[in-house]
Amino acid sequence: MKKSHSLCLFVLLLSIALAGGKAVAQASAPAVDARRLEISEELSESLANDLLELSVATKNRDLEKTAQFFPEELVADMFPSEPTDTKPEVKWIVSHGWRAKPASAFSSGKTGRIKAADFLGGWSAFLDHFSEVEDARFKVKVANFDDSAQAIVGAEVPTAVLWASGHARVAFFVIGRDRENRREWARGVVEADLLYASNKHWQFQSFKLTSFDSLMATTDIFSEVSEAAGVAVAVPAFGSAGNDSFTYRGAAAADFNHDGWIDLFVCGIDHNYLYLNDGHGHFRDASKEAGLEFVPPCVGVVAFDYDNDGDADVFLTSVGPQMLLQNRFREDGKVFFKDVSDEAHVSRDAIGFSAAVGDVNGDGLPDVYVTSYNYYGKVVPNSWFNATNGTANLLFINQGDGTFKEEAHKWGVDDRRWSYAAEFVDVNGDGKLDLYVVNDFGEKALFINKGDHFEDEAAQRGVLDPGNGMGVSFGDFNNDGLLDLHVTNMSSTAGNRILTRLFPKSSVKENVLKKLAAGNSLYQNLGNGQYKDVTADVGGLSAGWAWGGGFIDFDNDGWSDLYTPNGFISGKSMKDT
Numbered sequence: 298m299k300k301s302h303s304l305c306l307f308v309l310l311l312s313i314a315l316a317g318g319k320a321v322a323q324a325s326a327p328a329v330d331a332r333r334l335e336i337s338e339e340l341s342e343s344l345a346n347d348l349l350e351l352s353v354a355t356k357n358r359d360l361e362k363t364a365q366f367f368p369e370e371l372v373a374d375m376f377p378s379e380p381t382d383t384k385p386e387v388k389w390i391v392s393h394g395w396r397a398k399p400a401s402a403f404s405s406g407k408t409g410r411i412k413a414a415d416f417l418g419g420w421s422a423f424l425d426h427f428s429e430v431e432d433a434r435f436k437v438k439v440a441n442f443d444d445s446a447q448a449i450v451g452a453e454v455p456t457a458v459l460w461a462s463g464h465a466r467v468a469f470f471v472i473g474r475d476r477e478n479r480r481e482w483a484r485g486v487v488e489a490d491l492l493y494a495s496n497k498h499w500q501f502q503s504f505k506l507t508s509f510d511s512l513m514a515t516t517d518i519f520s521e522v523s524e525a526a527g528v529a530v531a532v533p534a535f536g537s538a539g540n541d542s543f544t545y546r547g548a549a550a551a552d553f554n555h556d557g558w559i560d561l562f563v564c565g566i567d568h569n570y571l572y573l574n575d576g577h578g579h580f581r582d583a584s585k586e587a588g589l590e591f592v593p594p595c596v597g598v599v600a601f602d603y604d605n606d607g608d609a610d611v612f613l614t615s616v617g618p619q620m621l622l623q624n625r626f627r628e629d630g631k632v633f634f635k636d637v638s639d640e641a642h643v644s645r646d647a648i649g650f651s652a653a654v655g656d657v658n659g660d661g662l663p664d665v666y667v668t669s670y671n672y673y674g675k676v677v678p679n680s681w682f683n684a685t686n687g688t689a690n691l692l693f694i695n696q697g698d699g700t701f702k703e704e705a706h707k708w709g710v711d712d713r714r715w716s717y718a719a720e721f722v723d724v725n726g727d728g729k730l731d732l733y734v735v736n737d738f739g740e741k742a743l744f745i746n747k748g749d750h751f752e753d754e755a756a757q758r759g760v761l762d763p764g765n766g767m768g769v770s771f772g773d774f775n776n777d778g779l780l781d782l783h784v785t786n787m788s789s790t791a792g793n794r795i796l797t798r799l800f801p802k803s804s805v806k807e808n809v810l811k812k813l814a815a816g817n818s819l820y821q822n823l824g825n826g827q828y829k830d831v832t833a834d835v836g837g838l839s840a841g842w843a844w845g846g847g848f849i850d851f852d853n854d855g856w857s858d859l860y861t862p863n864g865f866i867s868g869k870s871m872k873d874t
Contacts, residue, residue, distance in 0.1 A: 338795060339448035341440040342455035344465060344491065345791070347499045348435035355433035355471065358424055360417060365498050367413040372490075372503035375411065376419030380426065380511065388852055389516040395483075395509050398422065416504070427481070430473040436790050438486075439797060440465040446493075457493040462502075464490050480517065485509035518851055527580045528561065528572050540566055543673045544596045544616055545844070547651060551600035551609040553624060554632045562611055564595040569613075571632065588634045595620065597651035601663050603641075604699055610634075612665050614649030619667055619691070621701075642700050648672065648688050655721030655730045657708065657746065662695035666705075666732060668716035678715060682763055682809055684738035687715035709751045714739025718845065722771045722780055724758070725826035735766035735784060759828040762786070762818050763809050770847025772857045774835075779822035785846055785861055788816030788839035816840055817861060 347366065354362035377395035386392050397419060424430070442463030449456045470484040486509075490502040523529040533540040546564040553560045558574035571587045572580035584590065595613035603610050606627045611634065613620040621641045622634035638644040647669040657664040669688040671678075678684035689711040693701035705711035714736035724731040729746035736742070741762045744751035755761045764786030771780040796810055805815045816839030820828035832838055838859070846861035 334799070336446075336448050336450060337440070337442055339450055339452075339455045340442050340446055340457050340461060340463065341437055341465075341794060342791075343448060343457045343493070344440060344463075344499050345437045346455060348437060348467065350498075352434045352469075355424070355435075356430050358421075358430070360421055363420070364413065364417060365496055366500055367417065368492075368494065368500050368502065369413055370410050371413060371416065371501055372409065373411050373416055373501075373505070376416055376423060376504075377506070377509060378419045378422035378426065383513065386512065388854060389514055389518070391513050391515055393511050393513065395423070395511070423483075424471070426475055427471065427473040428476050428478060430471060432473075433469070433471045435467055435469045437794060438466045438468050438790065439794060457499070459493060459495060459497075461493040462491065464488070475513065480514040481511050482513075483509075483511040522578075526578060527582065528563075528570075530563075530565065530570070532566050542566075542616075544650070546595070547597040547845075549598045549600040549611065553600075553609050554626055555608065562598050562600065564598055564613070566594060568592070569595055569598075571634075573632070583632065587632050588636075592620065592622065592634070592636060593617070596649055599652045599654050599665070601654045601665075603663060603665075603695065605662075612643070612652050612654070614647070614652050614667055616648050618644040618646055619649050619652075620644065637699070640700070642702065643693055645691055645703055647691055649691075650716070651718045653719040653721055653732070655732075657692070657694065657721075657730060658749075659729065660695075660697070662697050664695050665691075665693040665701065666710065666719050666721070667691040667693070668712075668719050668734065670715055670717065670737070678738040681738055682813060683740060684715050684736075685713055687713045687736075687739070689713050690716050690719075690734070707750070709753075710734070710742075710744050712736070712742055714742070717766055718768050718785075720769045720771060733760070733769050733771075733782065735769045737765050737767070739763075741766055741784065758826060759830065760784075760820050762820075763812050764815065764818065765813055767843055768845035768847065768861075770845075772848025774819065774848065774857050774859075775821065776856065777822075777824075779824050781822045782818075782820040782828060783847055783859060784818040784820070785840070785843045786815070786817050787813070787842050789842075817843060817859075819859075 351363065351366050375397035377397045379396050379398055381394040381396055383391040383393045440463060442461060446461035446463055447458040449458065467487045467489055470482060472482050475481050486507045488505045488507055491499045492502050494500045548561060548563040550559050550561055552558060554573060558576045560574050561572040561580060563570040569584065569589045569592055571583045571589055573583045574580055593615060595615055597614035599612050600609040602608065603621065604623065608624045608626045610624045611622045613622065618638060620636065620638045621643045623637045625633040625635055647667055648671055649667045650670045651668050653666045654663050656662060667690060669690050671687045679686040690705055691703055692705035692708055692710055694704045695701055710732060712734050715738045716734050717737050718735045720733055721730040723729065724743065725745065729748065731746050732744040732751060734742040734744065741755050741760060742753045743755040743758055743760050745754045760782060762784050766784055766786050768785030770783045773779060774781050805812050818830060819832050819835055819838060821831045823829055840861040841863040842865035843861045843863045848857040849860055850856060851858045
């Protein structure tokens, strides 16, 4: 097994911190014992890996395996296993707390030391509350170890030396359905003393709950129906043969055959898919008949009517030449996509990750902006927070005769900061479309349209946002009639843990490294072309290794909600995530 992502991240963050520079300009690089920090993170990762095993045991309700993480006795109260009364939270969500069963139900139950068997009896009773467990996780938020605690530095698998001890803050959750089939999310935080015991597992010497409650849905808003709807596709595991690219795939929705039902165009690994909606909850795979069999797999796709004939065409981004497919429905009476990339002059090479469509020059014709990345894994960003060695983004200006002209440099938007996503919107209300560009290893760009060129005003308008960006969306979250901005960024439990150790006194606003691990951002439009970061005000938006997503009114109550897909695997083991 290769070294875990968080250990590699630790080495990276430590090297940046010790180097000083912009990353720590507002929080001076600390005087650190690099060797001891490395040992502490090895111990943290060893603990995190063990807690992943505990997570799997929890999901499987394997009490025998769970018992390996506890000594015969520990300092704890009975684990709370009885739900308290519910109270309304928002809309279709209620919450409830948890209380322990009466002590007489077990052979012990007093505050202080408790037998592990009794503690796990309460844990088992808690799990019995769930008719189904979909997921369970224990995550190390903060960990500090005794000076005598040692790890086997350099081991392929992070490993503690026997009898290493320390204290950790551990967050955990269990997601599933209760006995009445209501979806429930139980979540808690534990302060714990831990010891790496003779059975080569970290064991809880103490277990003190500092918070523990549940959120429960009274109504199922969505159900997963991809297989029943005919759009489920099984693909090889990431990193294996057939799925070893560094790119990820997008999709677009539009009514391609003008029957009044929304269809799907999906970028695939081996080929692209067209799913036509039959209007009865099912889609038909029409990929072959639509001429997609020999079209190279795309990375991103956007549907728009480039030739103004009344049907939806598609622009495909790709690692290689970009593609434009003309929908021949109006001409031929059936959906067939003709590749017109060469004659339309869009078959320009790029590491095209996504595309946005908007009328840049106000001539009534849709133009196309392509965000271009770089060969990650072959090319190393020249900065982890302000990289400039990505490939140039493209701007195709519609000429009105079925062709486009690439003018990104002329318009000042040939951004080279490892761009991931972009969206057009009129930020300042002058009737011209501006452009927000999300960069992975670079600060974001807000290009303000000056009529014949763009100027980047992200910093002065308050939306520079240096996080590792993956997505962007505009929507009115507070119903004041102004478009607010949601930016999807990575958040990292391991990164936050490491940075807390390196910079215990600095905040996200003071330290750009902490911003890189903090997660998504929400900016409120103030109505004067300026934005205010309200992420902390709305509760924080950490969503793991997040990708696209954006605003959607889930429950049709007139208020925009937020959705963020997430997930990534950096190795074949669950421990290396």
